[in-house]
């Protein structure tokens with residue numbers, strides 16, 4: 001059992017294989033946080049708590065004679081509101097009597113086997129072989145009768161702890177939630193922390209930034225209605241000394257696709273608090289008596305082995321405990337060719353078949369018909385929402401088109417952007433009230449499109465029916481699910497004025513309901529997520545889609561950074577990566593090496609390639625399939641940092657048993673007559689001998705890891721190498 005209760009010390013300890021997490025029902029039944037970090041056996045960490053009279057820090061009423069106890073200086077599991085703690089709160093409530101106050105004290109707890117599930121939001125699950133346990137601690141405010149349930153999931157072998165939160169209004173008046181954080185973590189000694197985050201922009205998502213903590217609140221978040229291109233719902237807290245391979249780090253990954261917030265506050269006493277959850281911006285959620293609100297899950301992991309150790313924990317866990325699609329591990333992902341960069345919206349059935357026929361020679365398994373096949377859609381000003389086939393383009397009809405592709409021995413995939421509507425569409429003309437726009441104001445357009453009000457059940461039902469009908473009409477093997485704007489003009493015509501502060505969140509709940517009803521009912525279809533590239537690349541989306549389009553930027557040199565940043569938390573088998581015409585000066589081989597760091601595919605007009613180029617692509621597709629088991633199930637190592645100046649970017653995949661490895665190197669910046677480059681690999685067995693590229697050369701794992709492989713300098717920029725390392729029999 002990964003959860004130990006000690007009635008004497010009033011501590012609750014969560015144990016994973018290499019980490020411990022401890023809390024205590026402390027003074028006046030406040031739930032104090034004692035520890036998170038390397039395993040501490042069963043030590044009672046209460047001795048860490050020091051209490052002094054700190055001027056200007058408030059003391060709870062019951063302890064007014066004892067001025068040494070102030071929540072302002074105590075580490076807490078869930079920071080309260082208006083109780084003398086002036087740091088960032090985990091909850092903000094307007095009570096039924098109009099007061100702003102929440103005083104949650106421990107009212108009980110329950111330990112059970114297995115992992116809790118949330119009713120309204122996606123979350124991770126336990127597999128049969130996992131040891132997973134649940135702790136639920138109930139906090140209660142005796143005046144308002146509002147209860148907060150803190151949910152903890154402990155995955156012992158996986159070294160992962162999850163947290164989520166529920167608010168239950170047990171009072172007799174409606175309350176309004178204005179802020180509710182899913183996790184709150186207080187470190188007593190926080191002065192030495194750095195914060196790592198993944199900021200970016202369209203075309204350049206998830207770049208890596210690191211900053212020292214100073215005495216203020218550092219916020220990472222999104223108010224774009226989605227987890228966004230600009231920030232990702234993942235942050236790392238690490239020691240200042242932590243590097244790629246060494247040092248302590250804590251990861252926090254939020255399973256939510258809407259507005260999110262992570263706040264990290266270094267306080268006056270050098271204590272550090274992190275809270276993470278739904279962004280409070282324009283969030284006011286009414287809870288009537290008896291109603292419950294669920295906050296999304298945060299997946300937390302701790303590693304003493306630097307960013308690599310932390311990434312490995314997330315990669316392993318997200319590969320097995322996040323998405324139930326058969327394409328996660330049972331069925332090999334197809335090599336696909338996508339029509340977008342090949343033809344944009346200028347295609348018809350004949351052109352698609354020509355592309356498919358040419359792609360067949362490239363070893364491609366699947367043709368994806370991207371944007372442009374439905375309604376009136378010759379450019380991006382019209383048609384969204386009209387999910388029926390445009391028979392002026394697809395003259396033979398969808399079913400016949402798919403049959404023709406299938407007859408070539410290929411599978412067929414299709415694109416949707418369910419959440420959006422064009423003003424110039426039949427759907428908008430029939431239901432203008434379904435699009436989000438504030439009454440009396442003309443809404444912001446983005447790509448000249450509007451967002452549907454996904455909080456409405458009629459909108460959800462329409463999408464479920466329309467899309468399921470298409471999926472059931474023909475033999476569809478793959479779906480790309482896109483969204484191409486941020487949300488604004490937040491308004492629902494179905495909700496009263498007093499509930500408009502719920503729309504952002506209800507949009508996401510509606511979206512998940514639609515995804516449940518389309519994706520989970522089609523277990524044989526491979527779904528790929530997309531948001532103008534990688535604008536909603538988050539674990540909640542990866543609960544539904546085994547893969548996500550990393551970025552619209554297919555330039556392989558930019559992709560080096562994109563893949564590097566994305567890999568901090570998301571496994572490379574989730575990264576949609578294609579070879580395109582982007583970067584004419586970059587060799588086809590380099591494009592392939594980079595795309596093999598993801599799901600591998602093509603996004604170009606295959607009919608424009610020469611026979612020789614198609615033969616090269618065939619070899620690449622075959623190579624991807626040959627190394628699939630290394631790339632999709634192995635450990636991934638970032639060997640160099642493409643954000644630092646260096647001549648080469650290198651990464652590596654190693655099978656779990658260390659018997660095979662694929663080392664990939666791209667030369668990005670050759671200096672004239674510079675020093676020899678050696679790439680030191682990782683993760684091999686030191687005493688074992690490894691044969692390089694099935695050739696004559698055989699070196700020990702120790703040599704390859706400590707001295708490295710010399711890389712030929714007599715090459716030009718953007719050249720790439722792939723080394724297959726095979727352990728030799730002893």
Ligand code: DGJ
Nearest residue numbers: 340370371530532533552
């Ligand atoms: C944005 C996506 O990222 C592209 O790959 C493509 O599908 C377009 N949308 C289509 O509109």
